[in-house]
Amino acid sequence: MRHHLVLRVVSKILIPFIILYGLYVQFHGDFSPGGGFQAGVIVAAAIILYALIFGIERARQVFKPEVLLVFAPLGVMIFALVGYAALALGGNYLDYDWLVANDTAGQHIGIITVEFGVGLTVAAVMTLIFLAYAGRTRDIDDEDW
Amino acid sequence: MTGATLSGIVPHLPALQVVVPLLAAPVCFLLRRGVICWGFATLVSWAAFATSLVLLQVVLADGTIRYEMGGWAAPWGIEYVIDATNAIVLVIVSGIGSAVMPYARRSVMAEIPANQHGLYYTAYLLCLAGLLGVTITGDAFNVFVFLEITSLSSYILVSAGAGMDRRALTAAYNYLVLGTVGATFFVIGVGLLYMVTGTLNIIDLSERVPALQHNRTVHVAFAFIVVGMGLKLALFPLHTWLPNAYTYAPSTGTAFLAATSTKVSVYVLLRFLFVVFAPSYGFMALTLDYVLLPLALIGMVAATVAAIYQYNIKRLLAYSSVAQIGYMVLGIAYGSVEGLTAAILHLFNHALMKGALFLALGCIMLRVGDVTMRGVQGLGRQMPWTMAAFVTGGLSLIGVPLTVGFISKWYLITAALDDGRWPIAAVILASSLLAIIYVWKIVEAAYLKEPPEGRVVREAPLSMLVPTWVLVLANIGFGINAEFTVGVARTAAMGLLGGAP
Numbered sequence: 001m002r003h004h005l006v007l008r009v010v011s012k013i014l015i016p017f018i019i020l021y022g023l024y025v026q027f028h029g030d031f032s033p034g035g036g037f038q039a040g041v042i043v044a045a046a047i048i049l050y051a052l053i054f055g056i057e058r059a060r061q062v063f064k065p066e067v068l069l070v071f072a073p074l075g076v077m078i079f080a081l082v083g084y085a086a087l088a089l090g091g092n093y094l095d096y097d098w099l100v101a102n103d104t105a106g107q108h109i110g111i112i113t114v115e116f117g118v119g120l121t122v123a124a125v126m127t128l129i130f131l132a133y134a135g136r137t138r139d140i141d142d143e144d145w
Numbered sequence: 146m147t148g149a150t151l152s153g154i155v156p157h158l159p160a161l162q163v164v165v166p167l168l169a170a171p172v173c174f175l176l177r178r179g180v181i182c183w184g185f186a187t188l189v190s191w192a193a194f195a196t197s198l199v200l201l202q203v204v205l206a207d208g209t210i211r212y213e214m215g216g217w218a219a220p221w222g223i224e225y226v227i228d229a230t231n232a233i234v235l236v237i238v239s240g241i242g243s244a245v246m247p248y249a250r251r252s253v254m255a256e257i258p259a260n261q262h263g264l265y266y267t268a269y270l271l272c273l274a275g276l277l278g279v280t281i282t283g284d285a286f287n288v289f290v291f292l293e294i295t296s297l298s299s300y301i302l303v304s305a306g307a308g309m310d311r312r313a314l315t316a317a318y319n320y321l322v323l324g325t326v327g328a329t330f331f332v333i334g335v336g337l338l339y340m341v342t343g344t345l346n347i348i349d350l351s352e353r354v355p356a357l358q359h360n361r362t363v364h365v366a367f368a369f370i371v372v373g374m375g376l377k378l379a380l381f382p383l384h385t386w387l388p389n390a391y392t393y394a395p396s397t398g399t400a401f402l403a404a405t406s407t408k409v410s411v412y413v414l415l416r417f418l419f420v421v422f423a424p425s426y427g428f429m430a431l432t433l434d435y436v437l438l439p440l441a442l443i444g445m446v447a448a449t450v451a452a453i454y455q456y457n458i459k460r461l462l463a464y465s466s467v468a469q470i471g472y473m474v475l476g477i478a479y480g481s482v483e484g485l486t487a488a489i490l491h492l493f494n495h496a497l498m499k500g501a502l503f504l505a506l507g508c509i510m511l512r513v514g515d516v517t518m519r520g521v522q523g524l525g526r527q528m529p530w531t532m533a534a535f536v537t538g539g540l541s542l543i544g545v546p547l548t549v550g551f552i553s554k555w556y557l558i559t560a561a562l563d564d565g566r567w568p569i570a571a572v573i574l575a576s577s578l579l580a581i582i583y584v585w586k587i588v589e590a591a592y593l594k595e596p597p598e599g600r601v602v603r604e605a606p607l608s609m610l611v612p613t614w615v616l617v618l619a620n621i622g623f624g625i626n627a628e629f630t631v632g633v634a635r636t637a638a639m640g641l642l643g644g645a646p
Contacts, residue, residue, distance in 0.1 A: 073171030080168040083160075086215075093160035095216030 004053070011053045018046035026119045030108060036115035040122025047123070048130045056134050065131055068124040075121030082113050155199065159212035159225040162196045162235065162281055163291075165189060166274035170267050179262030180250070186266040187246040193273065194243040197235040204232040205633070211283070219283075220346045226283030230489065230637035233630075234280045234412045237496045241404040241616075242273050244500060248612040249397040252507045256395045258308045265305050269401065271298035276409045285421075286345045288413060289332045292377070296324045299406055302398035303390045313393035316386075323376055323386040330373030331413075337366035338421070350421045358427055367429050370417050371436075378410035380437075380474055381444025384467040391463035396507030399459065403466055404500035408492050411473050415488070418477065419641040430480070438478035442569065444471035445576040453583045458516045461583055462502055465542060468576060469495045475569070476557055483560035485638035486631070490556055493630055494541075494549035497623065501616035502538040505531050508605035508613060521587060523596025531605050532591050534617045539584035541620045544577050548624040552631070 022042035029035030051059030083094040091098030096110025154161070169189040173182045204210060204227055212225040227235070249266075257265055275295030279288055300321045306313030339345055341362045342353040357363045372383070379387040387407075391399050424430040445468050452464035469491070476488025506516050508531040513520045525532045541548035554577060561569040596602070604610070623630050 070175065073174045076171045077168060080164060080171075083164060084168070087157055087160070092213055092216045093157065093164060094214060097216060 007053055011049055015046050015050055018049070019043055022046065022119075022123075026115065027112065029115050030111045036118025036120075037122050039115075040119040040124075041126060043119070043123040044126030044130070047127045051130065051134065056131065060131065060135075063127055063131075065128060068128050068131075071124035072121050072128065075117040075119070075124065078117030078120065079114050082110055082117070086110070155203070157212075158196050158200055158203075159210055159227055159281060160214065162193060162200065162239075163225075163274055163278045165196070166193055166270050166277065170270040170274060173270055174263065174267045177263045179254070179259060179266075182263045182266040183246070183250045183253070186249075186270055187243070189270060190239065190243040190246045190273065193239040193277065194236075197232070197239045197277075200227055201232040201236050201633075204229055205636070220344055220349050223282065223284040223287050224346070225281045226348065227281060228637070228640050229633055230415065230641055231280045231412065233489065233493060233633050233637060234409060235277060237408060237493055238273070238276045238280065238405045241401060241496055241500050242269075244612045244616055245397055245401045245404075245504070248400075248504055248507070248609045251606055251609055252397050252511055253395065255511050256309055256397075257305050261305060261308070265302070265395075265398075268298045268301035268305070269398075272302060272401070272406075276405055279409050280412060283347050284345055285335045285338065285347055285350060286332075289328065289335060292328050292331065292413075295406065295409070296321075296328060296377075299398075299402055300324070302402060303394040305398060306393045306395045309395070310393050312389070316389035316393040320386045320390040323383075327373045327376030327383075330369045330376070332373075334366040334369035334373060337362050337369065341366075347416065347421060351423065354421050355423045355425075358424070358429070363422075364428055367422055367432070371414070371432065374410055374414040374417070378407045378414060378474075379467055379470055381440055381448060381467060381471060384444070384448070384470075387467060388460050388463040391466065392457060392460040396503065396510050400500055400503035400507060403463070403503055404496040407466065407470055408496055411470070411477075411488070411492055415477060415485070415641060419480075419485070423643070433478045433480050437474055438569075441471045441474040441478055442572050444468060445475070445572065446579070449576045449579040449583070453579065453586070455583070456517050458518065458521065458587060459503075459506060461587075462499065462506070465580065465583065466495075466499060468580075469499070469542075471576075472553065472557055472573070475573075476560065479560055479564065481560065481564065482635070482638045482642055483556070483563050485641055486634045487553065487556035487560045489634040489637050490627075490630060491553040493634070494553045494620075494623065497549055497616055497620050498538055498541045501534060501613060501620055502542070504609070504613040504616060505535040505538060508609050509535075511609065512602050512605055513600075518586065518590050519597070521591045522594040523591070523600075524602070525592035527596055527600075527602040528604050530610055531613070534610075534613045535591075536584075536588060537617045537620060539587065541624065543580045543584055546624075547621060549620050549627070549630075550624070552624055552627040556631070 022039045025034035025042060026036060026039030047063055086095045086098050087093050089098040096107045097103040099106040099110050166189055169185065173185055176182050176185060210227040213219065214223045214225065253262055253265060272295055275291045275298060278291030279295060282288055282291060300317045303320055304313055304317035338350060338354065341357060341360055342350055344350055354363060376383045391403055394402065422429050448464045448467035448471065452461045455461035455464060473488045473491050476484045476491060509521060509524065510516050512528060541550040544550035544554040554573060558570045558573055
């Protein structure tokens with residue numbers, strides 16, 4: 001898409017803000033609507049936009065599938081391990097109250113960590129699905145679209 | 146580990162039952178290497194089996210266990226509720242898992258491309274976690290979530306057979322489409338129930354729904370849930386996804402899914418029919434008599450007849466599974482304590498039979514590479530232990546005394562005669578007699594025909610024979626002394642129907 005100057009410039013300006021908004025949704029999720037899933041999708045949307053404009057090959061160099069394949073299960077493990085931590089500290093599974101001495105602080109810490117795990121997995125899986133499908137059309141010429 | 150820490154873990158076992166396999170799945174994905182993943186998945190399965198045995202023991206001794214996830218009290222939070230009914234299903238699911246896993250190493254090496262082994266075991270662990278989750282949870286929406294985890298991972302288990310036969314892909318896709326329709330129907334039903342009652346907790350639902358017996362929304366919810374679960378448990382005529390899925394999945398996948406996944410769906414149907422809707426009269430009660438009962442009877446006969454004409458033995462057993470599900474639904478359709486006892490008993494017993502039979506077939510697949518009628522020719526002498534296991538499983542399927550199949554059918558027929566429904570007892574007998582035909586076809590090919598010229602076959606390796614025989618011996622053991630299983634099934638049936646156990 002070398003010749004699409006407008007698309008390239010606009011997306012270069014937009015992508016940082018999309019990611020920033022994703023992070024906002026991610027870490028403000030415990031106070032307002034939002035959370036890990038939505039944030040993960042927004043961040044993945046930024047990555048997919050990058051891949052659409054600058055090509056799959058460059059996207060693969062920046063967001064390596066091997067790394068994403070580690071992030072995807074890692075997010076699930078973060079979620080599950082927070083549950084185990086609550087269990088180890090004497091509470092029920094995923095009972096954030098037990099994570100620290102103060103119940104309210106425990107809820108905050110618990111939900112933010114868990115949502116971080118969700119965000120990580122969702123962003124990684126969305127990107128992987130896109131790369132897997134888009135990677136199959138590498139041999140189609142730009143002009144043929 | 147000291148006794149103190151052990152007793153500290155027991156109150157948390159309901160959570161650990163599900164989250165240990167659930168966390169194990171991503172760990173297994175990261176481990177990558179086939180053999181390491183296999184060892185890990187085996188250990189996790191055994192841990193889950195041990196957990197379920199302790200849970201069953203606690204339930205039988207102290208009654209229902211309730212566990213609040215995340216410390217949120219019941220109607221608001223998600224709780225896990227374990228009574229005799231789901232405790233026994235947990236034991237079946239994790240027990241079959243821990244029998245299939247030690248067996249899996251050789252079978253998976255032979256049937257699945259090496260680079261997919263880690264993913265296959267990951268999908269298995271997810272499937273195990275999902276099945277246990279569906280069974281253990283006391284929240285209607287949570288049932289749906291775990292049902293989706295189970296379904297998605299079982300599509301992967303089926304499609305893993307593509308290395309041997311590309312038709313596994315279409316089988317998995319077909320299963321995916323119908324499975325998704327089933328799960329969607331179920332969630333629509335749950336949504337409608339939420340609309341009229343404002344709760345998703347199964348115990349809460351069971352207090353509010355029976356008062357709404359004449360509410361049209363409840364009727365629609367009932368219809369959606371029964372049809373949705375009917376698809377999932379492969380009730381005739383919604384069984385069309387099953388024969389292909391079982392035929393083309395890898396041997397271990399078939400053995401695990403055939404023995405567990407439809408059973409868990411039967412359990413969900415039981416739970417919703419008798420605990421949530423608890424129909425005593427009117428539209429929903431009539432559904433048992435005029436929809437489930439005839440479908441069960443037709444399924445029993447039609448699927449058995451279809452099985453007789455199969456050339457591929459895996460497909461033959463798949464059709465026989467559809468017929469056996471008919472027996473379970475028949476017990477459910479009686480709606481009496483005796484009927485439900487028979488249904489739950491058969492749920493347990495059929496898992497043992499089909500587990501043993503599909504594992505024996507997996508041994509034949511490994512050594513001969515062909516599980517058709519031609520493939521088993523002469524195997525009676527070439528693989529005596531495998532074929533002996535298969536024949537014992539087949540006898541159990543027919544319902545010969547001293548096997549679990551006999552116990553199941555005895556209770557099904559007694560339940561029918563108690564209500565004076567002797568024509569139903571006659572149909573049960575007839576379909577058992579038909580089962581003799583397809584089992585005999587295999588016996589004849591294996592023992593009375595000569596092996597094809599020049600085929601040299603060794604007996605299956607011990608790592609596969611031992612798990613197979615463990616299940617075969619369980620078939621005989623629980624067939625000779627059924628006191629324990631019948632006792633649990635009766636307690637479960639009484640619990641479902643609201644009587645004091």
